Amino acid sequence: FNKRVIHFPVAFIHPLDEIDVQSAVKCAIKLNFPITARSGGHSGEGYGLGDKDCYLVVDLRSLNKITVNITSQTAVVGTGNTLGSLYKELQQYTFAFPAGIDVKVGVGGHMPGGGIGFLNRKFGTSSDNILDAQIVLANGTVVYNVKKYPELLWAIRGAGNAGYGIITSLTLRIYPI
CATH class of the missing domain: 3.30.43.10 (Uridine Diphospho-n-acetylenolpyruvylglucosamine Reductase, domain 2)
Structure with a gap:
């Protein structure tokens, strides 16, 4: 670009x-x-x-798996997905997620930095809707449940990709439409 x-x-x-x-x-x-x-x-x-x-x-x-749980209204999304692949998967279940409008943008870069889009006024930003994550820390340790580390969860919900590790998947709150 x-x-x-x-x-x-x-x-x-x-x-x-x-x-x-x-x-x-x-x-x-x-x-x-x-x-x-x-x-x-x-x-x-x-x-x-x-x-x-x-x-x-x-x-x-290649980390592009998406698992939707209609009952809990959550989706576990690999950070190799684009917004377009996420929207397409959620559409099958008549769910939506507040994120950007460019379908080619990667989930892993967009969401930890905030994630601004048309649904933000109703549901908050993308980062507001991150419930959990899986991350490989900068020292090589894999953290499978970031909720156990409130400071780390806080950091990935808006601080962008600030060098604390590589996020491999995000658990997101999704919304029925």
Whole structure:
């Protein structure tokens, strides 16, 4: 999107699950490479490529599972999904989620940064509706239930992707329409 942002990552890693993400983080630590996650790759500033050369880029697009629970009105969404894939899945159940309008934007980058869209006045921002998450911390530890760590849950509900780890899935509150 932005031709002034030219970065050359050292490698792209395409994990299939959180264990692969954990391995990537541990590899980056061992090799002393900075690491960044890319969900949809939509950032106009190239955040999914790191802020300089020689980053390991963890491309999350294969983490694209969505599990909808109509009874609890929740969805567990892999951060490799786009908003479009989330909307399409929720539509099958006549549910909606407050997020942006560009269907190509990645869930993993959009939601922790706030998530502004047409349904915000009724249901809040995307980050307001994050109930839980699975995250690989910057030290390589996998946290399967962020609710047990209130400060971490608070951070992923609006602080953006501030370097505390790589979010692999989000549990979201969804709304019947």
